[in-house]
Amino acid sequence: MIPLDLFDSLLPTTAVVREPIAPGAALLRAFAHGMDAALLQAIEAVTAQAPLRHMQTPGGFTMSVATTSCGALGWVSDVRGYRYAAHDPISGVAWPTMPACFLDLAQRAAQEAGYAGFAPESCLINTYAPGAKLSLHQDKDEKDLAAPIVSVSLGLPAVFLFGSATRKDRPRRLRLVHGDVVVWGGPSRLAFHGVMPLADGHHPLLGRRRINLTFRSPRLRPAP
Ligand code: MD3
Numbered sequence: 001m002i003p004l005d006l007f008d009s010l011l012p013t014t015a016v017v018r019e020p021i022a023p024g025a026a027l028l029r030a031f032a033h034g035m036d037a038a039l040l041q042a043i044e045a046v047t048a049q050a051p052l053r054h055m056q057t058p059g060g061f062t063m064s065v066a067t068t069s070c071g072a073l074g075w076v077s078d079v080r081g082y083r084y085a086a087h088d089p090i091s092g093v094a095w096p097t098m099p100a101c102f103l104d105l106a107q108r109a110a111q112e113a114g115y116a117g118f119a120p121e122s123c124l125i126n127t128y129a130p131g132a133k134l135s136l137h138q139d140k141d142e143k144d145l146a147a148p149i150v151s152v153s154l155g156l157p158a159v160f161l162f163g164s165a166t167r168k169d170r171p172r173r174l175r176l177v178h179g180d181v182v183v184w185g186g187p188s189r190l191a192f193h194g195v196m197p198l199a200d201g202h203h204p205l206l207g208r209r210r211i212n213l214t215f216r217s218p219r220l221r222p223a224p
């Protein structure tokens with residue numbers, strides 16, 4: 001009997017394809033690929049406790065993207081503004097704990113992009129049905145701007161827009177597909193970004209939707 005792993009050392013180790021996309025930002029193509037089923041199962045466990053909902057913007061609009069959160073803090077929006085809260089405003093109880101596979105993925109991706117020691121306290125789960133979009137904005141509700149943001153794309157492909165820290169530069173377009181992970185930090189942390197209306201389609205695992213996981217560290221923590 002020939003052992004199946006006899007030639008393993010002759011094969012190249014599976015390399016992570018890291019594409020620099022802007023100063024401080026890196027695209028890790030297919031980084032979450034092998035974990036997709038585990039991630040989806042964990043997403044379902046979270047949404048069973050804290051259901052997806054269409055939040056109100058402070059300007060009185062209803063978001064086309066459906067959201068929920070897990071971790072110590074969840075991102076919420078209503079007429080009073082955007083903020084992080086320890087409790088789900090629907091149930092009044094703490095957000096579900098962050099699944100271990102979420103934390104593991106976010107930390108490994110951050111490490112791979114050069115941000116060792118990333119400890120996300122919050123994961124926002126954004127769900128896009130066909131037509132849903134996210135207008136150009138900055139993520140600036142977090143006090144710790146030294147911590148990166150890790151974003152995981154699952155399901156239908158999306159056209160992601162990202163510009164500079166001012167609105168005047170025309171944003172670049174980036175197509176993000178199932179399994180792609182982007183780490184945004186350093187000079188790109190305050191870049192304007194958004195998502196074009198989702199094109200209809202069917203994904204073998206997720207069906208007619210896109211799910212984005214956004215890992216953040218909203219609280220200011222003293223440097224180690
Ligand atoms: C670039 N979500 O929830 S995460 C958001 O696909 C949000 O649902 C998007 O933007 C989504 O706020 C994309 C990617 C992302 C997040 C933060 C960034 C890109 C960023 C901060 C600076 C630059």
Ligand code: FE
Pocket residue numbers: 137138139193
């Ligand atoms: Fe954002």
